[in-house]
Amino acid sequence: MHLALLEAEAAAARGDVPVGAVLVDSEGRVLSAAGNRVQADDDPTAHAEMLVLRAGAAALGQKLLDGCDLYVTLEPCPMCAAAISLARIRRLYFGAYDPKSGGEVVGGPSPRALPALPLKSVDGRLVVAKPFTGRVGVQQI
Numbered sequence: 001m002h003l004a005l006l007e008a009e010a011a012a013a014r015g016d017v018p019v020g021a022v023l024v025d026s027e028g029r030v031l032s033a034a035g036n037r038v039q040a041d042d043d044p045t046a047h048a049e050m051l052v053l054r055a056g057a058a059a060l061g062q063k064l065l066d067g068c069d070l071y072v073t074l075e076p077c078p079m080c081a082a083a084i085s086l087a088r089i090r091r092l093y094f095g096a097y098d099p100k101s102g103g104e105v106v107g108g109p110s111p112r113a114l115p116a117l118p119l120k121s122v123d124g125r126l127v128v129a130k131p132f133t134g135r136v137g138v139q140q141i
């Protein structure tokens with residue numbers, strides 16, 4: 001998470017929303033790290049999570065990142081939450097909830113906002129349930 005915070009600081013320094021993300025493999029080795037680059041790259045999809053997912057998939061030479069964990073400084077938005085689910089990330093850790101733009105990870109199931117991500121609360125933690133891959137744990141740290 002410290003590395004993700006450094007990426008968030010770098011994003012802020014270049015005029016982007018200060019969000020950072022780090023993708024690690026099943027052994028905890030860093031595959032990719034990035035901060036938001038929406039302003040820097042004039043790319044509305046250049047959120048930190050999207051950048052590390054793309055770089056991680058390229059590094060591994062595969063589209064699915066099952067077994068990988070993602071650390072993000074802020075609760076992912078709906079776009080990133082969907083991408084995280086599609087990539088089959090094993091666990092998502094985020095530093096702070098985002099009640100304004102969070103991907104409904106906070107509020108639980110929201111069929112209108114995020115139909116592809118069935119969410120439920122398990123022992124006070126929110127879990128993304130994916131029938132074809134088991135469960136992806138989500139917890140705030």
Ligand SMILES: [Zn+2]
Binds near residue numbers: 048049076078079
């Ligand atoms: Zn996002």
